[in-house]
Amino acid sequence: MTATSDRTNTAPPPLLDVTGLNVRFDDGPTPVHAVRDASFSLNAGRCLALVGESGSGKSVLARSLLGLAGPDATVTADQLRIAGYDARSFGPREWRAVRGRRIGLVAQDALTALDPVRPVGREIAEPLLAHHIVPRRAVRARVLELLDRVGMPEPGARAKDRPHQLSGGQRQRALIASALAADPDTLIADEPTTALDASVQARILRLLGELTRDGMALLLISHDLTVVEALADEVAVVQDGRIVESGPTARVLEAPRHVCTRKLLAAVTGARRRTALPPGPATGGTPLLQVTDVVRTFQESRGVRRTAVDGVSFSLRDGEALGLVGESGSGKSTLARMVLGLLEPDAGSVRLAGEPWSAVPERDRRRRRHALQLVPQDPLSSFDPRWPVARVIGEALAAAGRPRRDRAALTRALLERVGLSPEHVTYSPRALSGGQRQRVALARALASGPRLLVCDEPVSALDVTAQAQVLDLLRKLRAELGLATLFVSHDLTALRGVCERVMVMHDGRIVESGPVAEVFAAPRHPYTRALLEAVPRRLRAVRHPKAPLRLADAAEPAQGRL
Amino acid sequence: MAAAVRLVARRVAAAVLVLWGAASCAFFILQLVPGDPVNAIVGSDAMVGAEQRDAIRRQYGLDQPLFDQYVGYLRHVVHGELGDSYQLQQPVSAVLSHQLPPTAELTFWTALSAILGAVLVTILTSGRSQRPRRISTVVELVIISTPSFWLGIMLLTVFSFRLGWLPVSDSGDGRSLILPVVTLALPMAALLTQVMREGLLTAMEEPFVLSARARGLAEHTVRSRHALRHAALPALTLAGWFTGTLLGGAVVVENVFARPGIGRITLQAVRDRDLPVVQGVVLLSAVVFVVISAVVETLYVAVDPRLRRGTGVRAA
Numbered sequence: 001m002t003a004t005s006d007r008t009n010t011a012p013p014p015l016l017d018v019t020g021l022n023v024r025f026d027d028g029p030t031p032v033h034a035v036r037d038a039s040f041s042l043n044a045g046r047c048l049a050l051v052g053e054s055g056s057g058k059s060v061l062a063r064s065l066l067g068l069a070g071p072d073a074t075v076t077a078d079q080l081r082i083a084g085y086d087a088r089s090f091g092p093r094e095w096r097a098v099r100g101r102r103i104g105l106v107a108q109d110a111l112t113a114l115d116p117v118r119p120v121g122r123e124i125a126e127p128l129l130a131h132h133i134v135p136r137r138a139v140r141a142r143v144l145e146l147l148d149r150v151g152m153p154e155p156g157a158r159a160k161d162r163p164h165q166l167s168g169g170q171r172q173r174a175l176i177a178s179a180l181a182a183d184p185d186t187l188i189a190d191e192p193t194t195a196l197d198a199s200v201q202a203r204i205l206r207l208l209g210e211l212t213r214d215g216m217a218l219l220l221i222s223h224d225l226t227v228v229e230a231l232a233d234e235v236a237v238v239q240d241g242r243i244v245e246s247g248p249t250a251r252v253l254e255a256p257r258h259v260c261t262r263k264l265l266a267a268v269t270g271a272r273r274r275t276a277l278p279p280g281p282a283t284g285g286t287p288l289l290q291v292t293d294v295v296r297t298f299q300e301s302r303g304v305r306r307t308a309v310d311g312v313s314f315s316l317r318d319g320e321a322l323g324l325v326g327e328s329g330s331g332k333s334t335l336a337r338m339v340l341g342l343l344e345p346d347a348g349s350v351r352l353a354g355e356p357w358s359a360v361p362e363r364d365r366r367r368r369r370h371a372l373q374l375v376p377q378d379p380l381s382s383f384d385p386r387w388p389v390a391r392v393i394g395e396a397l398a399a400a401g402r403p404r405r406d407r408a409a410l411t412r413a414l415l416e417r418v419g420l421s422p423e424h425v426t427y428s429p430r431a432l433s434g435g436q437r438q439r440v441a442l443a444r445a446l447a448s449g450p451r452l453l454v455c456d457e458p459v460s461a462l463d464v465t466a467q468a469q470v471l472d473l474l475r476k477l478r479a480e481l482g483l484a485t486l487f488v489s490h491d492l493t494a495l496r497g498v499c500e501r502v503m504v505m506h507d508g509r510i511v512e513s514g515p516v517a518e519v520f521a522a523p524r525h526p527y528t529r530a531l532l533e534a535v536p537r538r539l540r541a542v543r544h545p546k547a548p549l550r551l552a553d554a555a556e557p558a559q560g561r562l
Numbered sequence: 563m564a565a566a567v568r569l570v571a572r573r574v575a576a577a578v579l580v581l582w583g584a585a586s587c588a589f590f591i592l593q594l595v596p597g598d599p600v601n602a603i604v605g606s607d608a609m610v611g612a613e614q615r616d617a618i619r620r621q622y623g624l625d626q627p628l629f630d631q632y633v634g635y636l637r638h639v640v641h642g643e644l645g646d647s648y649q650l651q652q653p654v655s656a657v658l659s660h661q662l663p664p665t666a667e668l669t670f671w672t673a674l675s676a677i678l679g680a681v682l683v684t685i686l687t688s689g690r691s692q693r694p695r696r697i698s699t700v701v702e703l704v705i706i707s708t709p710s711f712w713l714g715i716m717l718l719t720v721f722s723f724r725l726g727w728l729p730v731s732d733s734g735d736g737r738s739l740i741l742p743v744v745t746l747a748l749p750m751a752a753l754l755t756q757v758m759r760e761g762l763l764t765a766m767e768e769p770f771v772l773s774a775r776a777r778g779l780a781e782h783t784v785r786s787r788h789a790l791r792h793a794a795l796p797a798l799t800l801a802g803w804f805t806g807t808l809l810g811g812a813v814v815v816e817n818v819f820a821r822p823g824i825g826r827i828t829l830q831a832v833r834d835r836d837l838p839v840v841q842g843v844v845l846l847s848a849v850v851f852v853v854i855s856a857v858v859e860t861l862y863v864a865v866d867p868r869l870r871r872g873t874g875v876r877a878a
Contacts (some may be wrong), residue, residue: 108769113772123773
């Protein structure tokens with residue numbers, strides 16, 4: 001352990017210096033070796049990205065750097081130095097002195113990572129008080145200063161808001177402000193942009209880039225290589241708790257050596273070789289879904305009426321896939337709910353298979369409901385947590401009027417159709433991975449033999465490899481069953497591979513629509529261009545003006561022209 | 563502003579409906595009690611002639627048709643008159659207002675010590691080590707399953723008769739309050755602890771707790787400042803209900819410890835068929851519950867601001 005004294009002569013010691021880190025969970029029913037022999041170091045002003053699929057152990061690794069791997073975890077290391085101190089001998093008091101003060105944590109998903117019942121200003125004040133950064137009466141001023149620093153509009157008003165009152169981007173900013181409050185020199189950001197709109201993603205990434213430029217050491221955890229490319233100087237690829245490949249970002253992404261890295265790269269949606277789209281939709285005849293001039297307004301608090309959907313028309317034929325893209329608040333969910341018959345339009349009409357679908361009593365709709373099904377954004381919350389897979393699908397089969405004696409066989413057939421095995425019937429949805437859950441949700445949707453699937457952000461909660469698999473499955477199902485699909489998403493790249501046509505929605509109106517290749521290659525509306533430009537890949541040019549967009553050029557020539 | 567007025571108006575209307583329902587139930591159910599109310603008025607072994615009986619009947623309006631009696635009763639209730647007690651020779655409102663303060667005193671100290679005790683035990687037993695939690699769970703179960711009269715008698719035996727530390731019955735000073743409060747607060751605290759610890763342990767798994775710990779907060783601060791609030795909602799409902807039942811009369815405990823109060827007067831009134839008093843107690847209970855549920859709902863919003871109307875759930 002003389003390494004630090006040697007280094008002090010030449011350069012400041014790394015803020016994080018880890019060799020041979022192991023994290024084990026031995027107490028559970030099955031012992032888990034979550035982190036195996038991990039070694040890395042991180043200096044001020046640098047960004048190291050840990051990438052890997054969900055469940056690869058990267059979050060556990062990050063938490064063990066804060067001494068928060070959990071009460072059941074056994075953490076061992078040959079070397080674990082934080083800001084020069086040997087963390088292996090830390091007791092609770094020393095760990096508390098590190099948390100927030102030396103290392104700030106921006107945990108995954110700001111909505112749940114901030115206490116939902118407390119104003120965000122008080123959350124940001126907490127590290128200030130815990131570490132006695134400023135005197136108590138100066139806390140408020142410092143909180144506002146921090147909010148201002150992370151680019152929060154109207155800091156004074158926002159500090160009083162609770163997380164649910166803020167937008168996704170504002171929440172993320174508040175969470176970053178709380179991690180920065182006690183002025184740590186290292187920041188751990190766990191999936192800082194997942195589940196954010198593309199343009200908000202870009203702004204958050206820019207903020208994190210600015211922080212590293214000002215000397216912050218950033219440990220970025222992500223499954224999204226576009227984010228990694230935008231921010232990281234170095235990449236460590238994690239698989240099954242082991243760092244299988246590491247090196248400078250450009251080298252790793254350009255010349256990946258490990259098969260896992262190549263898999264992650266291949267899974268970046270849109271950068272993949274695309275399988276041929278299913279044969280085009282049938283032409284002629286009545287469209288399956290005909291939406292004409294629908295309008296929907298909502299009464300907001302304080303009596304303001306807001307028009308969520310304003311005069312939208314489109315049609316969808318059997319076997320056709322239509323993408324509906326827009327940021328949150330653009331009205332796309334409202335439109336989807338009207339298509340599903342869950343919300344009545346104030347004006348205009350929806351027709352399904354030539355018959356009126358809107359403005360008819362629910363009693364008439366119910367017997368035709370089997371023709372269209374929803375694939376939800378978060379499948380887990382759409383399942384009864386106490387039901388096994390068999391019951392989830394069995395209920396849908398019962399609703400479709402299938403006799404009880406056939407249901408077990410049908411359930412197995414459906415599971416096989418979506419790429420699961422019949423053994424999964426006994427599983428609880430909680431025990432499944434995100435991709436498997438989405439497959440169960442698809443199987444449930446298929447139980448009634450629908451002609452139209454409405455997919456609400458079906459892959460936005462999944463990691464890239466699972467995303468790619470679910471999108472492949474959707475393509476396959478369309479080809480096999482001739483399903484029409486309305487694909488709602490804020491993620492343009494996810495739409496590319498599955499849809500023939502896209503509609504871009506902004507402020508309740510369709511601002512642009514057309515064949516997917518045309519809209520991507522030559523967007524006409526400025527909003528579409530803004531959405532496309534917000535794809536994080538472009539950010540590298542912002543941060544390193546001289547660095548060419550090599551990954552983009554090599555992997556997806558079409559993308560380079562955008 | 564208009565929305566707030568409408569909200570309050572709706573709540574008041576609902577409260578009136580509840581009170582009317584309680585008054586009607588009390589009135590009609592007590593009609594089903596067998597026996598002549600005149601017997602209750604004159605006392606069972608008094609020798610009273612038929613003429614005098616008729617006079618009493620007229621005096622209390624018992625000779626009128628049932629529906630007229632009901633309307634008359636409601637009219638009196640609206641004017642705040644609860645009638646006269648058959649037995650105690652004074653207006654029911656005077657009886658209740660005389661008996662309410664001791665009950666309210668008992669309720670207040672019971673609720674306060676039960677809630678404080680539950681919060682303390684919850685925080686102390688929801689740490690990482692399992693042992694305090696296991697011990698506490700067993701103790702709680704024993705306390706909850708012990709009948710309160712037996713608990714009261716045991717406490718009396720030990721602390722008053724054996725040790726002589728505390729008075730046996732109400733002696734007017736504060737010390738006589740200790741045993742009844744403990745008797746009532748122990749089971750209430752045990753139940754609240756179980757509910758709150760369950761909620762606290764669930765809340766400790768939430769991601770925002772990780773964030774809080776990552777800011778360098780001490781473990782007990784994380785528990786008391788973040789997690790406890792999330793555990794408080796179900797406990798709040800329970801505590802409100804407890805407080806309501808106590809104010810409606812802690813029948814057993816008031817008798818065991820020979821304390822004055824609503825519970826004691828209720829028991830006496832039921833035994834003697836003193837119908838106006840029983841009806842008065844029912845109405846009082848209804849008022850208490852209406853008030854308490856309004857208070858609990860206000861506290862709900864204070865604890866979890868997401869429940870406030872107009873700020874929470876978005877349209878789609």
